[in-house]
Amino acid sequence: MANLYNNIVNIFNKDPNILFExxxxxxxxxxxxxxxxxxxxxxxxELLSINNYKDVLITEKYxxxxxxxxxxxxxxxxxx
Numbered sequence: 001m002a003n004l005y006n007n008i009v010n011i012f013n014k015d016p017n018i019l020f021e022x023x024x025x026x027x028x029x030x031x032x033x034x035x036x037x038x039x040x041x042x043x044x045x046e047l048l049s050i051n052n053y054k055d056v057l058i059t060e061k062y063x064x065x066x067x068x069x070x071x072x073x074x075x076x077x078x079x080x
Contacts, residue, residue, distance in 0.1 A: 007075050008038070011068065017043050018068065038072065 005022075012020045020040040025031050042065055 004075060004079050008072060011071050011075075012040070015064065015068075018064075040068070 008020070012018060018040055020038060023037045023039045025034060025037045028034075028037070030037075
């Protein structure tokens with residue numbers, strides 16, 4: 001399990017602007033199926049609110065997020 005965590009750390013270290021944490025999910029409806037959640041935060045160009053939301057701000061980071069998720073999925077699929 002330590003190797004899996006270290007591999008996840010290595011992926012996130014390639015983009016220091018994206019933060020991640022392993023979170024307790026006792027509050028979640030998924031708590032019966034999973035022990036924890038991998039949560040990551042991607043910075044935007046500006047703070048968003050209901051009054052200034054723009055799709056362009058979301059799509060700026062969309063592709064890097066998809067690539068990041070694929071890399072992490074690959075780690076879990078190959079974890080034994």
